[in-house]
Amino acid sequence: MIRVLVVEDSPTVAQLLISMLESDPGLCVVGHARDGREAVLEAQRLRPDLITMDVNMPVLDGLAATKEIMTVAPTPIIVVSSAANQSSVDLSLDAMAAGALMVLPKPDGPAGSDFESEREQLVNMARAMSQVKVVRRWPQRTSAAALAGGSARPVRQKGDRPCMVLIGCSTGGPAALRELFSVLPASFPLPVAVVQHIARGFVGGLARWLDSGSQLRVRVARDGDVLKAGTVYLAPDDRHLEIGRDGRVHLASSMPVGGFRPSISRMFESAAESVGAGAVGVLLTGMGNDGVSGMAALRDAGSPLLVQDEESSVVFGMAQEAIRAGLPDAVLPISGIASRLAELAAR
C-alpha cells in the first residue's frame, strides 16, 4: 500500500485529489496538510511514501516546504500546481530544483471531459514516483567551479565539430537542465534542443524559469524555427520536436512514441537522419527508457553520446538503459556534461 500525504490549502481541491488518488486500491491517503508548515510536520510524523504538494499556501509555501521536507524527511514529492500563473510555475519548478520529482497541473474535476485521463495520470505518477529513492538534500552548492573538472574517458571522435546539442530528460530534468544551463556560457556556440517530459501547460513556464537562471536564451520551440547558437529550444506540449534536413525545427503531431509526445527518441532519430554525426546526444535523469532507441540511431550515425551518472540523477532510468545497451561514450555528472559539451563545441 502506497501511503500518500496530500498538501493543499483548498479543501475542495484536496477532496478532489484524495478521491482521485484513492480510486486506486493501491494508494491510501494517510494525511492532509493545509499549509507548508503542517506539511513538514506531517511528513515527519507520517513518513508517507509520496507527497502531493500545492505551491501557493499560507504560512509556508510549497517551495519552502519541499526544501524542508527534503532536508528533514526526504520523500518523493509531486508538485500539483496551476499552470496558469508564472509565479506558481516558478514556485513549482523551484520546488523541483529543491528536490520535488515532478509537477502535475491542478486537475479539472469530475465534470471535466479529461477527468479519467487526469485521474489515470495522477495515479500512475503517484505509483511511479513513490518508488523513487530520494536522497536527503542539503542546501544546494553551486557547481560553476565544476566546469574545470575533466572527464575520465576521452570522447569517441567521429567527423567534424558538432552542430547542435540534443538533450532528453524526464523526472528530475528541470533541475538538471537549470544546473547545466547555468554553467554553459552565453557564448556557447551551438544551439540546444531539449525534450523534457513535463505535464501539459508547464513548458512555457519552464522556459522562462530556465531562461532566468541561464546565460543561454531559453524558449519554447516553434515550427520552422531556425536553430541559433546559444539558444535552447524546448519541445512544446503535445508535439514531437524534429530536426529537419533544412536545419529547422519541425513540430510534428504524429503518433506518440512509447507513450510520449514529445518523444526524446523521435528527436534523436530525426537528427540522426538529418544531421548525422553532427548532433551531440545527451540523456539526463529520468524514469523509463524514452531516448534509448533514438540514441542507438545517433550512435549508428556516429554522434557523440553523453548520459548523466547515477549519483547526480534523481532517477537513474533512461541513462541506465542506455548504458545497458552499451551506447554512451561517457557517463558524467551534470558539471562533467557541461564541461564536455563546452569541449566538444570548442573543437
Place this chain on the structure above:
Amino acid sequence: MTRDELAARLLQTFLGELDELVQTLNVELLRLEREGTAAGSDVLDAVFRVAHTLKGAARATRLAAVEELCHAMEGPLAAAKAGRRELVAEDFQLLFEAADALTSTGERLRRGAAPDTAALGALARRITSSAGRHGTVSGLTTPAFGTEMPEPEAPRDVPDAAAGGATAAGSTRSMDLPNRVPGSGTTGVPGSRSSSGRTDMSVRADDELDHSSAGNGVSVRAETQVRVRGEKLDELLATAGEVMLAGESAASLASPSADLAQRAQRSAFRARRAISRLRRLLDSSGATDADRRMLEELAEDAAAMARDAHTAAVRSTQTANAVVRSSDDLLESVRRLRLRPFEEAVEALPRVVRDLAAETGRQVTLRITGGEVEADRAVLDGLREALLHLVRNAVDHGIESPEERLRAGKSANGTLTLSASLRGQHRLRVVVRDDGRGVNLEAAAEEVRRRGRPVPDDPRELLRILFESGVSTRARTTEISGRGVGLDIVRSIVRRLRGTIQVTSEPGSGTSFVIETPLTLATQRVVLASVSGQMFAIPSVSVEGLRRIDPGELRQANGQMLLPSDDAAIPVASMAAVLGPPLTLGEHEDRIPAVIVRQDDHRRALMVDELLQETEIVIRPLELPDESVSESLAGVALLPSGRIALVLSVAALLQREGGTDRTVRARGATRAPARRVLVVDDSITTRTLEASVLQAAGYEVLTAVDGRAAWQLLQERGADLVLSDVQMPNMDGYQLCELIRSNPKFESLPVILVTSLESPEQRRRGLEAGADAYIVKSSFDQEELLDTVRQLMGQEATA
C-alpha cells in the same frame, strides 16, 4: 463513488470553502484599504492567495465563470504583490464587488441555481480592463521577454490559436476561459435540495506537537485541523445524547437490583429470626442436629445470596454510574466541538458598516468586544443574520449624519458597539448599542396610531411594537433597512434561537438591543408531559411554572377560561385541543396538571394529562410533509425509556388557536381530608415536579426550600410524610432526618430521601440518619415515588 457523486460532494466542500475565503477576502481587503501598504505584504499575500485558491477550487468544481473572475482578480493583486503598482480606490471597489458576486454565486449554488455567468464574466472583464488601464495585464505577470520571446503557451484544447499574435492578456484570458460552453460548466451543480443548507465546520484540534524544526531544536506548535461537515457533528451529538440516555437507563436498572439485594437481605434476616424462634420448638419436637443444620444452612445460603446480590448490585450501580459519567463527558466534548468564537458571527460586519456608511454619508466606528466568547455554531449562524439587520438598522436609522451629530453636540463620528458575553453557564448575551439619535418615540407612536392600533403609554411597550412588521421610525424608508421588516426578522430569528431580545432607547443618545440566547441549541432542558398517551417535551426556557389547576379557581371571560395569577390572568387551554382534536378526554380527580408557558409577554396555561419530569434531551430535527404540524414541533427526542417525545415549539403553540373553549368541571365533591406531604428541595423544578405528582395523587403538599425551613414548617403545621432532597443549603437532608428522628413527636414520621447521587455510602448514611426510603433522582419516576409514599403511609396507617 461515481463522478456525479464526487462532483456533488466537491460542490458541497466548495460552498463551505467559498464562504470562508470570501470572508477572509472581505476582512483582509478592508484592512488593506484602511492601512494601505502599512498593512504589510502578508495582507496582500493573503488576498492574492484567496483569489488563487478559489480559482483552483472553482476549477475542480468546474465553475468556469468563478474561475475566470478569480483569475481576473489575481491580475491587479499580483501586480501589487510584485511591487509594480499600488491598489487604488477603483481596485478596491471592484474587488469588493467581486467578493459580493462570489457570495451571491454561493447563494445561487446552494439554491441549486447555476451561477450568473454573464454577470461574473462582465465583472471579470471590468477588472481586467481596469487593471489594463492601471498598467497591469491580467493574471500572468508582465512578459519578461519582450517581443523576441512571445508567450509560448497555447491555451489548452485551443492549439496554436492564441500563440503568436495574441497579447499576453489575451492569451491568458483565452487560457482560462472555459473550453466548454456554459451549460456543461454548470453540470457540477447537483440539482436539488441536498445541496442546500449544509455547512462545513472546521474543527480545531490544538495539538501540542513538539517537532524539531530543521534540527534547530525550536519547538513548533502545530494546529491541525480536520474538516467535518456540520451535519456529521449533529449526528455525533445526537448519538452521544443517546449514549447518555442509555447510561441513565442502565443506572435506573441498577436501582431495582439494589432493591432486590435488600429484599434478599431482609429475607435472610427473617429466615434467621424464624430459625431462632423455632429453635425451642425444634428442640422439643425432637428434631435432630442434622435437621437443625439443614435449616441453618438454608438461612446461611439466603444470607450468602443476599451478599452476592448486594455485591452485584453495587457493581452494576458503579458501572452504570461510570457509563453515565463518561457519556456526560462525551456529550460535553461533542458540545465543545461545536463551539465557535463569537467573532465568526460578526466577521462580515466591518465590511457592511463600511459600505453602508459610505453609501449613507455616515461616519461610523464599529467596536466589537467579546469576539472570543464561544457558542454553538448553530447559534452563531442565527445571530449572524440578526446582527446584520441590527447593524444595518443602526447605521441607517440610528446614527445621524456627521452634520446632524455636530449640531447635537456629539462627535461627527458615530460609534456602534457589539459586545458578547456569557450570562451564567448556559446563556450568551449580545448587546448592540449605537450612540445615534435613539428611537423617535413620537414618530413611532404616530406610526402605530396611523395603523389604527392603540398606542401604549409605556415606552417599552412601544418599542416592543417596533419589532412588529411594518413600523419604521424614519420617514424615509430605504432599500437598506426596509420598512422595519428587518426588526421583525430579528425577532423571529431570536425566537428560533430560543432567545429573548429587549430594546432600550434614549432619545438623542442612542439605542441598545440586548439579545440573550442559549449557548447551544442541540440539547435543551424540557419538561415532559403526556397528553392522550403521547409524550410531549416543552422547552424549560419557555416554562414559567407547573401548576395543578383546581377548576374552582378558573374564571371565564369572553368564552375564554382564565387562571388568575399575581399579575395578569393566564388564558387556559387544553394542550390536546391546541394540538388537534383530542383522542380521549383526560380524567382528572379534582386538579388538572398544567404547564404555564411563556414567550415574551404571551402566556398560556396548557392542561395536560400528566406531568412527568424535567430532563435534558438531545433534539433531533423532524421533517414532516405537513407544515401545519411540523411548525408546532421543534423536533423529536428519544427518552431513556425508549419512548419518543415530540418537542413542542412554544412560539407556535401560542399562535395556534383552539383549546380555549373546553370547559373544565370539577369531579367528586367531598373527600376525606388529604394526607399531607412535606416536600423539601432547594431546586424549584424538582420541588414543583414532586409536588405536582403528589397533588395529582390526592395528597396535600407543603413545600420548603431547605432543611431548616422544613423543620419550621413541620413544627407549625405537621405532616404525614417528609420527602426531602439530600444536598441543600442551611440544613441538608441527613441533618433534617436526624432532627426528625431525635424528636419524640416525629419519631415515626416517614422520611424519604431523594438524591441525585447514588452510592452505597450515601444510602448507608441515609439509613443511619433514620430515613425510611431512599430514591435516586436519575431514576425518578412518579410511579416509584407514589408507590414508596403509599407504602410508607399505608404502613403508618395500619400500625
